[in-house]
Structure formats: C-alpha cells, structure tokens
Amino acid sequence: MQDRVLETSVDAVIAALEALDREAFGEAMQDLAQATPRSRPDEVAAALTRLAPVLAGLPIGVGGHLAQLAGSMVDFGGTPDLVLPVLVERACEVLEAAARFHALHEKAYGETPSPDDHEAIGLAIERFAEGAATHGLSEVEGQTLIEAWFTADVWVQPVLYLAQRRDVRVALPQRERLVAAVEATREWIGTAGWLHGLLLVLDDEPLIVLHRATGRAFEVTISGIGDNFQLHTLLAAALLDGDDRPSEAEIAAATDGPELEPEGGMIGRVNLVDGEGTWIWNEGRPADIPVYEGARVVVLDPPPYRRSWNTGRPYPLMVPSVTAEQLPSAEAARWMSLVKPAA
Structure with a gap:
C-alpha cells in the first residue's frame, strides 16, 4: 500500500x-x-x-x-x-x-x-x-x-x-x-x-585574469556566479594567498555554505578592472565584463579603499565553479603588455 x-x-x-x-x-x-x-x-x-x-x-x-x-x-x-x-x-x-x-x-x-x-x-x-x-x-x-x-x-x-x-x-x-x-x-x-x-549567468565561461602586482596571469573558467561581489571573492580565493585570501567563512558563503552572511561580513581584497582599465563594479555581473583582445579580461589591482558587503552569494542554491590554470610567463607578459592601467 x-x-x-x-x-x-x-x-x-x-x-x-x-x-x-x-x-x-x-x-x-x-x-x-x-x-x-x-x-x-x-x-x-x-x-x-x-x-x-x-x-x-x-x-x-x-x-x-x-x-x-x-x-x-x-x-x-x-x-x-x-x-x-x-x-x-x-x-x-x-x-x-x-x-x-x-x-x-x-x-x-x-x-x-x-x-x-x-x-x-x-x-x-x-x-x-x-x-x-x-x-x-x-x-x-x-x-x-x-x-x-x-x-x-x-x-x-x-x-x-x-x-x-x-x-x-x-x-x-x-x-x-x-x-x-x-x-x-x-x-x-x-x-x-x-x-x-x-x-544572465555564465556557465563554462573562460576569463583571462591578471594579477598586476606580480605579473602572473591565469586562464580561469567560471560557472554559476550570480554577481561580481561573488566573483570578487571567488577569484581572490582561487588566486591569492596569505592576507589577500578570503577567510574560510567568506569562501563558504560565496560557494555552498549554509551561512550566506558570515560574521564580520564579506571583505574586498582587490579591485577588479577590465582590459581597458575601467573598474568592474561589484554590483554588476560577469556577463557585463567586456571582451578585450578576444577574451573577457579581469585585472586584479590593490583595493583603493576598504570595501565590505553582507552576503556571499545572491542565489543560495546555485553552486559556483572556478577553475584556474596559470599561464606561462611569456603569455602572461604578453597579456600584461596589452591591458591598460586602471582609470
């Protein structure tokens, strides 16, 4: 029965x-x-x-x-x-x-x-x-x-x-x-x-991400990221070390953790800039990042001032994915020569 x-x-x-x-x-x-x-x-x-x-x-x-x-x-x-x-x-x-x-x-x-x-x-x-x-x-x-x-x-x-x-x-x-x-x-x-x-969410979308201070460059593939606040945190988690890396609580809030608003909030570690040197605002989405020299380009610069926000991800049930592969030094240097300074 x-x-x-x-x-x-x-x-x-x-x-x-x-x-x-x-x-x-x-x-x-x-x-x-x-x-x-x-x-x-x-x-x-x-x-x-x-x-x-x-x-x-x-x-x-x-x-x-x-x-x-x-x-x-x-x-x-x-x-x-x-x-x-x-x-x-x-x-x-x-x-x-x-x-x-x-x-x-x-x-x-x-x-x-x-x-x-x-x-x-x-x-x-x-x-x-x-x-x-x-x-x-x-x-x-x-x-x-x-x-x-x-x-x-x-x-x-x-x-x-x-x-x-x-x-x-x-x-x-x-x-x-x-x-x-x-x-x-x-x-x-x-x-x-x-x-x-x-x-507007991008899935299996390739990005070129440059860390201007070190000259390193990465080929990054993203899926399931709802806004640039979330992208900001996940790129910092995937590519940065030490004090520049988000806390485990922040990373969990931006991925699939139960707490979307960690104690102390979400802290900005970098400033996102596109290939033309224009700021990539956290309020936007990865789909807003313009194509530059054939790819969506994100440059990680030092933050100009302290930024914080409350929520790690806008869609609680959407599980994001970020994979990164560091590019050879010659390819990194080529990309660094193409991007413009931050405006």
Missing part, C-alpha cells in the same frame, strides 16, 4: 481539480507534498510525468501552487525535463499576460497596484473583467490578465528555483521568449527580477 501513496495523492489532486473542489484540492496538495519525500525516485518521476499535462491546461488563477510543488518534487526523483518545458511555457504565458495588464492599466487608470496588494483585486475585477469591453477584451481575457498580474510570482518561482541548477540553465527551453517576458516585467514582478539575473 505504501508504494501507491504518491500515485493516490496525484489521483486526488486531479480529481479535485476536475470537481472544482477547492478544499479537496488543498488537502490533496498537502498530501502530495508530504508523500513525495517518502517515495522512491521512480515513483516521483511517474508522478511528475502525470502532472505535466495537468499543469499545461490549468487556468492561471488555479495552477500556480501546483507548479511550485512540481518544481520542488524534481529534487526527489526524475529529471527536470519532465516538467521544465511546461513550467517555462506557463511562466512565459503568465508574464506576457501580466505585462499586458500593466500596460492597459497604466494607460487607462494610471499607477498599477502592487502584485502583492490582494485588496486591489476587487477593483481590478471591476475594471478588467466586468468592464472588459472597455479595453477591447472579452470577460475571460480580462479575468486572465488579472489572474496573471496577481499570481505571476507564484508561476515564475518554480523556474527560478530550478534555474539555479546548472543542468537546467544549459537546457532551458524557450530561452529567448523567457528572456523577453522577464525583461518586460522584472521591474514589478519580484521573482522575474531574480530570474533575470539567473538568465
């Missing part, structure tokens, strides 16, 4: 949806969440295979929490590709509808309510569902736009969660469409803003 607990939970979720029974759906979702960690990986994979077409057809206002649960179930069995295509498709669909809601609302009524302001839903229904024809919409279209605006965070969250995995980022379906949908909504939808950063 234990072997069928997860299967029975999926049956209950589907039955509740078909019966439009909100209370039964909530109970079935709870049972599914509790059964998943206790089930075999093959059972979880089978459950996800059944849930994928269900997610594809659910109304926006109903399916977001099931999408979240399906995304988290991947940790317990199967592979992301069982649900990733439908989760990305629905996230794109919802974000596109949310962007349309925002544009129509701004044009007709001015400032759009916060997606978190559920007290504003009633007025939105009055304007966009009951008054749909005013905006050239059917009542169903108006209701869909409302649901998209107020539930977009929930629909995007499972994609945000899964995209912290390297295998997901590499195989992400509909990337161009997702980038466009995120770009159109990231100013207002919180999870879209965070997903925007993940879509």
Whole structure:
C-alpha cells in the first residue's frame, strides 16, 4: 500500500481539480507534498510525468501552487525535463499576460497596484473583467490578465528555483521568449527580477585574469556566479594567498555554505578592472565584463579603499565553479603588455 501513496495523492489532486473542489484540492496538495519525500525516485518521476499535462491546461488563477510543488518534487526523483518545458511555457504565458495588464492599466487608470496588494483585486475585477469591453477584451481575457498580474510570482518561482541548477540553465527551453517576458516585467514582478539575473549567468565561461602586482596571469573558467561581489571573492580565493585570501567563512558563503552572511561580513581584497582599465563594479555581473583582445579580461589591482558587503552569494542554491590554470610567463607578459592601467 505504501508504494501507491504518491500515485493516490496525484489521483486526488486531479480529481479535485476536475470537481472544482477547492478544499479537496488543498488537502490533496498537502498530501502530495508530504508523500513525495517518502517515495522512491521512480515513483516521483511517474508522478511528475502525470502532472505535466495537468499543469499545461490549468487556468492561471488555479495552477500556480501546483507548479511550485512540481518544481520542488524534481529534487526527489526524475529529471527536470519532465516538467521544465511546461513550467517555462506557463511562466512565459503568465508574464506576457501580466505585462499586458500593466500596460492597459497604466494607460487607462494610471499607477498599477502592487502584485502583492490582494485588496486591489476587487477593483481590478471591476475594471478588467466586468468592464472588459472597455479595453477591447472579452470577460475571460480580462479575468486572465488579472489572474496573471496577481499570481505571476507564484508561476515564475518554480523556474527560478530550478534555474539555479546548472543542468537546467544549459537546457532551458524557450530561452529567448523567457528572456523577453522577464525583461518586460522584472521591474514589478519580484521573482522575474531574480530570474533575470539567473538568465544572465555564465556557465563554462573562460576569463583571462591578471594579477598586476606580480605579473602572473591565469586562464580561469567560471560557472554559476550570480554577481561580481561573488566573483570578487571567488577569484581572490582561487588566486591569492596569505592576507589577500578570503577567510574560510567568506569562501563558504560565496560557494555552498549554509551561512550566506558570515560574521564580520564579506571583505574586498582587490579591485577588479577590465582590459581597458575601467573598474568592474561589484554590483554588476560577469556577463557585463567586456571582451578585450578576444577574451573577457579581469585585472586584479590593490583595493583603493576598504570595501565590505553582507552576503556571499545572491542565489543560495546555485553552486559556483572556478577553475584556474596559470599561464606561462611569456603569455602572461604578453597579456600584461596589452591591458591598460586602471582609470
């Protein structure tokens, strides 16, 4: 009987949806969440295979929490590709509808309510569902736009969660469409803003890193680094020694340690400069580093002043990778002759 607990939970979720029974759906979702960690990986994979077409057809206002649960179930069995295509498709669909809601609302009524302001839903229904024809919409279209605006965070969250995995980022379906949908909504939808950063993450990206004080040069390959604060720490950890090297607590915070904010904070050890001599600001991302002489170039200079920040990495579940190989002295000298002094 234990072997069928997860299967029975999926049956209950589907039955509740078909019966439009909100209370039964909530109970079935709870049972599914509790059964998943206790089930075999093959059972979880089978459950996800059944849930994928269900997610594809659910109304926006109903399916977001099931999408979240399906995304988290991947940790317990199967592979992301069982649900990733439908989760990305629905996230794109919802974000596109949310962007349309925002544009129509701004044009007709001015400032759009916060997606978190559920007290504003009633007025939105009055304007966009009951008054749909005013905006050239059917009542169903108006209701869909409302649901998209107020539930977009929930629909995007499972994609945000899964995209912290390297295998997901590499195989992400509909990337161009997702980038466009995120770009159109990231100013207002919180999870879209965070997903925007993940879509810019570089994986297996080569850098040329120069240590100006010693003339050493390295070919570095990075993956899974969320911002230049994190890059700063990880380059210092990989390439520097002694007092210039971050503490073990800082390194753990910037990689996969449980404490994202180590006692004493994160301390800047170097100043990052590009090949043109322009500062590489910590607030940016590795993708912002310009290509110079055929490569993204980072020069490590002494810090001009004391810098510190709180958090080691912006995406807690994304595990970074930094590998470095020191270049021969002649190649290092060639690169040193090409880069410009810091501005």
